[in-house]
Every structure is written in structure tokens, then in C-alpha cells.
Amino acid sequence: MAAPEPAPARQRRLLSAILEPYLYISPALIIIGLVMFVPLIVGLSYAYREIQLLNPFSGGFVGLANFAQLYGDTRFWRALSNTAWWTFASVSLQFFFGLGLALLLNKSFPGKRLIQAVVFLPWAVPTFLSGLTWAWLFNPVVGPLPHWMSAIGLMDEPVNILSIPSVALWGPIIANVWWGIPFFAITLLAALQSIPNELHEAAAIDGATTWQRFVKVTLPFLAPMIAITVLLRTIWISNFADLIVVMTGGGPADSTQIVASYIFTQAYRRLDFGYASAVATALLALLLLYAVIVLRMRRSLLRAM
Amino acid sequence: MVGHYGALALYVLFALFPLYWLLKISVTPNSLLYTEGITMWPSVTTWENYRFVLLQSDFPAFFKNSVIVSLGTAAIVTVLAAATGYAFSRFQFTGKTLVMFVLLLTQMFPLVMLIAPIFRLMVPLGLTDNLTGLIVVYVAFNTPFAAFLMQSFFDGIPRELEEAAMIDGCTRLTALRRVILPLTLPGMGATLGFVFTAAWSELLFALMLINSTDAMTFPVGLLTFVSKFSVDFGQMMAAGVLALVPACLFFAFIQRYLIQGLTAGAVKG
Known part of the structure; x- marks a missing residue:
């Protein structure tokens, strides 16, 4: 039983102890590497080549020509400013209504389980279907929204806002808010439930009003969770092209095109992979810049505290 | 009140x-x-619209394709993610922080930028225009998030349980099979549900990779139908309601795990 192990056997055991975790993670790492990282590198290299599937003679290196084209492409700059507005409006509305819902659900009342299941339901609706459903709601032939909007004087006659360039982006934004409220509500509800009850009770004993308790107890407690959720969500939504592709395809006249849907259009409709990859490279650079700024801000905030 | x-x-x-x-x-x-x-x-x-969609259109085939792709993806991802999550939860190893950081990174970069290269790399492999290719792509996209989700489930199971089993003479694998796996079955069910819903909803890669009607998933089929017959509103919406059914079933199934799922993959939609 207590006989000393021969050295080679111990070495083998040590080796297998080091390798064992890699045994478990390597299948996942291999497929992620092959399907995500290899195409990522290859895609970045496309940005310096002319690759149009419809043109069999393309494929050569063109240096920075795609980026020069990008710099002069008004459609790209339009898409960039649309992305900013799309992201800002979607995230802030989702957050605002999600926080409201989380506060409403953060107490017990009869029928809570059923109501909770119903208000979270939009999150389960596949995104393409959310897009289609809202596109139909905005359609004057089958949808009620144009008729209601004209009845209350928002528009002169029932028309589809998705076909009016100046307001079309609101269509996908509203669909996105509808679909995304549950996400914020669920994450914020989890955070709310982690606030110790004693804090609220102590504040109430000290005579704090509901509003004071919200501002002085709830919000500071939620702040880190809010910050991380909003930051990550911002990145996710700025890349979220499904609703736009389904509802407007970027139109009319590019008024709803965001950078992500522009990349998709270039690759899918025009089969111009070189240019699509140049736009993708620019998007990636912008997101990295955003991440660096956010990390810097976080560090200086932490130092201030 | x-x-x-x-x-x-x-x-x-x-x-x-x-x-x-x-x-x-x-x-x-x-x-x-x-x-x-x-x-x-x-x-x-x-019920005429439903009759048409179910009996006279391609939608049953789209539905079947979507079920195959979503179930296939969910099953493979759950196995890969369980293994990865187990390693994250139970081992300290060199490179762990790096691996976790890389997996987190995959959740943040714009997947849409992979559409062109994945298409071009998959054509010579014969992985475009068929369901296998879609499953391969979806497995890779969903594994990182599912791995973090599974890790959170494993973290909830006390280490002492398997340590006790190992002291009693079980190998790690036996302890895993007899003690840990039964306890984590609900977690694996939840992961299955999350991944199924994600694969069921995916549109952009399916649009790019699938061309022929035979291999279309439900989202692609519905969108094609909409652009072709955009006046048959009743039929389109009947198809829409049918696409909603499996998603809602799985949603009911994973409701209990929503919070865990959303915080594990905080960036995931």
C-alpha cells in the first residue's frame, strides 16, 4: 500500500493531471478556432484584396484600395451615424422600460408568476419573426398602427413609416425595444433581488421616502450591474442586423442602414467580399476603440472611488 | 396597488x-x-391559411430542416459545453484565464464580419447549401456562451460530493458519471433549451449559406415566401404562428433558468 511509486509512473501521472483539463476543453476550442478564428483572420486579409464572387478575374491584392473607397463612401458614413442613433435609442429605451418592469416585478403580488411569464414572452420570439410581425403592424393594409397614428394626428393619412426615410429607423428601433425589454428586466430583477432587505428597512426607519430610497439605496447598489449590462448590450445591439435586414433591408434610400446590415448587404446581395471585409475591419476597429475607452473610464472611475 | x-x-x-x-x-x-x-x-x-401552409406549401419541409439543425446544434453544443464548463469549474490550469478571455471575446466581436470568409471557406468543403454546414457554424457560435452557462451549473454543485466519491475509490470519470452528471441534468436541459432557441432564430448565416429550397430553414423559407408572395398576409402569418410554437415551448422549459442563462452569457441575445 505504502510502497513508493517508481519515478516514471509519478511523472506520467503529473503529466496527465496537467493535460486532463485540456482533454475536456479541446473539442470546443478546436471547433471555435476553426469556425471563428480562422475565418476572422482570413476575413481581415480579404479587406486588402479584390474579391467579387460574380467576377472570376478578381482575387488579386489591391493594397488599401478598399479602404480608400470606404473613406469616400457616403453610404458607409450614413450607416455609421445610423448605427450610433440605432444603438443609443434602442439601448436607452430598453434600459428605461426594462428597469421599470424589474421594479414592478420586484415585490410579491397575486398572479406574479403568470404576469412574469407573459411580459418576458417577447424575448422568446425568434428575432426574424419579431421583425416580420412589427413590419406587418406598421403596414397600413393589415396593421393597425398607421390608422391609430393618423387618428391621433401623428400623420395625415395612414402610411407605412418604414417607407418614409426620415422616420423609418423608428420601426426597427420599436421592434428592438419590444424584443429587448425582457433581457434588461430579467438581469436587473436578479440584481434587485440581491439587495439586502435590511438596507431598505433601515432607510425607511430613518424616514426616507420611496423616491429617496430608490435614489440612495437601490440605484447605487445596482450601478455596477447596470454599467456592465449596458456596456455589453451596446456592443451587441450595434452589431444586431437581423431586425433591419428583415424589416427594411436598409432602405428606403439607406435611411435605416447600420454598419452591420451594410456589411451583410455587401456580402449577400452584391457578393463583394473584399469591400464587405474592409467595412468589417473598420467596424472591428471602432468596437476595439470603444472597449478601450470604456476600460479607461472604468479605471479612472475606480480610482476616483 | x-x-x-x-x-x-x-x-x-x-x-x-x-x-x-x-x-x-x-x-x-x-x-x-x-x-x-x-x-x-x-x-x-x-383555418384555410393554416391548411394551405401545412398541406400545400414547403413549410413542413422548412420546419423539419429547422428542427434537425436546432436539435443537432443543441445536442452537440451541450456535450461540448458540459466538458468545457466542467474543466472551468473543477480545474486550475495554465492558460485557463487566457482561454476564458478568448471565449468571452468571441461573444463580443461582430459575427456578421464572418459571413463572407465562412462562405468562401466552406464552398470547397461542400458545407454550403446543406444542413451539416449550418450545424457546424451554429455549434461554434453557441459553444462559448453555453460553456459559461454550464460552468455556472457545475459551480453550484459542491466539490465535496465528488471528492467523497473519489476517496471512496471512484476515478474522476466514475465520480463524474455517477455523482455529478445526474445532478447537472437540469442544467444541461436548460443549456439545450437556450441553444435550441438561438439556433431556431438564426437568420443571416442561414440566408448566406443556404440556397436551395430543400435545405432552407424556417426563417429563410419564411423570408423567401414573404418576398415572393407579399400579398398573402394570412398565409404568412399562419406560418409565423407555427414558427412561434417550438420557440415558446422551449421558452416555457427554460424559464426557471433565465436569470442564470442571461448572466452567464451577459452579451447573448
């Missing part, structure tokens, strides 16, 4: 109204759509 219920009622109304309208148009006869205008419920209802 009244204000509380009133505010909740507004949320319920906002959440349900679009789905109610989808259902309503799907049972409205096409002729009434144009004559009755906007009403809350049609004077006559019909």
Missing part, C-alpha cells in the same frame, strides 16, 4: 398585442382583410 397593476397591465398589453395581431390575421379570411378594415376580431374566422 392599483397603479402597480395598471402599469403591469400596460406592459402585458405591449408584450402581447403584436402576437395577438399575428394570430388574428392568420385566422382572417383574405377577402375580409380589405373589406373590414382594422377590427379587433374578424366577423368570420377560417
